Amino acid sequence: xLDHSLPPDDKGRVIRFRPRGAPRWRWPAPPPIGGGEPPxxxxxxxxxxxxxxxxRHRMKMNVLxxxxxxxxxxxxxWIADTIAEMRKLQDCSLMGGRNCAPIPVPPxxxx
Numbered sequence: 615x616l617d618h619s620l621p622p623d624d625k626g627r628v629i630r631f632r633p634r635g636a637p638r639w640r641w642p643a644p645p646p647i648g649g650g651e652p653p654x655x656x657x658x659x660x661x662x663x664x665x666x667x668x669x670r671h672r673m674k675m676n677v678l679x680x681x682x683x684x685x686x687x688x689x690x691x692w693i694a695d696t697i698a699e700m701r702k703l704q705d706c707s708l709m710g711g712r713n714c715a716p717i718p719v720p721p722x723x724x725x
Contacts, residue, residue: 706714 703714
């Protein structure tokens with residue numbers, strides 16, 4: 615049988631409420647009562663760098679990241695421009711216009 619009486623130390627009891635709609639499996643476990651680290655948590659010391667930092671490699675990766683970002687921006691601008699041009703041609707043709715598509719004409723030769 616469960617004992618629902620107050621604890622003998624009169625410090626009270628904390629009841630953790632989980633938000634409405636939150637599934638039980640996502641609610642974090644309560645911290646351990648005895649203090650210290652929760653079970654299964656390793657120290658972060660194994661992730662610390664020991665020794666020299668490879669500055670040359672890091673700069674190469676930064677330049678590579680910058681080039682990829684520039685390439686993505688340029689391709690995004692090109693795609694947006696192509697979509698705007700296609701929309702303009704489609705609007706013209708849907709309104710019943712003629713000669714909607716631009717015809718490339720070579721420049722006139724001067725002899």
